[in-house]
Amino acid sequence: MYNVSGMEAEVAESIKALIIHHREMLDYSTEEKNTYYLTSQHISSAVNLPEEHPVRRLLAETSVEGYFTHNNFKFKPETRSLSTFAADLLREIKAAVPLSSLPRDPISGFFLLVIPNLRIAAMPRQEVFQLYPLGWEDNPEEERSKVSTLDYLTACTYNNYALFFRLEDADKPWAAAVLKAGPEWTLSQTRHLCGTIEKDAAGRPFIC
Numbered sequence: 618m619y620n621v622s623g624m625e626a627e628v629a630e631s632i633k634a635l636i637i638h639h640r641e642m643l644d645y646s647t648e649e650k651n652t653y654y655l656t657s658q659h660i661s662s663a664v665n666l667p668e669e670h671p672v673r674r675l676l677a678e679t680s681v682e683g684y685f686t687h688n689n690f691k692f693k694p695e696t697r698s699l700s701t702f703a704a705d706l707l708r709e710i711k712a713a714v715p716l717s718s719l720p721r722d723p724i725s726g727f728f729l730l731v732i733p734n735l736r737i738a739a740m741p742r743q744e745v746f747q748l749y750p751l752g753w754e755d756n757p758e759e760e761r762s763k764v765s766t767l768d769y770l771t772a773c774t775y776n777n778y779a780l781f782f783r784l785e786d787a788d789k790p791w792a793a794a795v796l797k798a799g800p801e802w803t804l805s806q807t808r809h810l811c812g813t814i815e816k817d818a819a820g821r822p823f824i825c
Contacts, residue, residue: 629671636679636724651679651724652691660692664701677705678723681713685722 640650655676663676683690684706696703713721 625671629675632672633675633724640725648687649683649691651682651722655679655691657692657695660695660702661699664699664705673705674709677702677709680706681709682722682724684710685713 636651636654639654643650643653660676663670663673666673680690680692683692692702692706696706709723713723
C-alpha cells in the first residue's frame with residue numbers, strides 16, 4: 618500500500634490532509650477522530666516501512682490523541698502485538714509533551730488535557746464557538762433554552778456535559794488554573810459542552 622519511492626513526504630502530507638479533512642466532518646462527540654477511518658492493517662503495513670519513513674511516523678502520530686484521552690484507545694492492542702508500533706508511538710508521545718507544556722495532538726494541533734470525565738481540546742488562536750447541551754439534536758428548542766453565558770466561576774454547571782473548548786496560547790495557563798480550582802462536583806458531572814474562550818471588555822476570558 619505504501620510502496621512509493623521518492624515521494625514519501627508528499628504521500629505522508631496527503632494522508633495527513635485526508636485525516637484532517639475527514640476529522641472535521643465527524644460529529645463533535647466522536648472520540649478518536651484521527652484514527653476513525655484507520656484500521657489495524659494500516660498500522661501493520663506502516664511498521665514494515667523504514668524507521669524514519671514519514672508515513673510510518675504519521676501512522677504513529679494518529680494514536681497520540683487517543684493515548685492521552687482514552688484508557689483503551691483504538692490501537693492499544695497493536696502496541697502489544699507490534700513492538701515496533703509501540704516504540705514509534707512512544708517516540709511520538711515524547712515529542713508531543715515538551716517540558717512545561719500540555720501535550721499537543723500532532724495531527725490536529727489541539728492541546729490535550731485529561732481530567733476524569735472531562736476532555737479538553739484546546740486550539741490556539743481560535744475565537745468563535747458554539748455551545749450544545751446534551752440532547753440538543755433530539756429537542757433543539759428545549760435544549761437551546763438551557764444555553765446561557767457562563768463565566769469562569771460558573772462554567773460547566775449543567776449536568777451531563779462534556780467539555781470541548783479551544784484556547785489561544787495566552788489563555789492556556791488561565792484555563793488550567795480555573796479547572797484545577799473548580800468545584801469537584803462540577804468537573805465530575807460534565808458531559809457535553811462545545812466551545813472556546815472569548816474575552817469581556819476588561820480582557821477577562823469567559824465561556825459563552
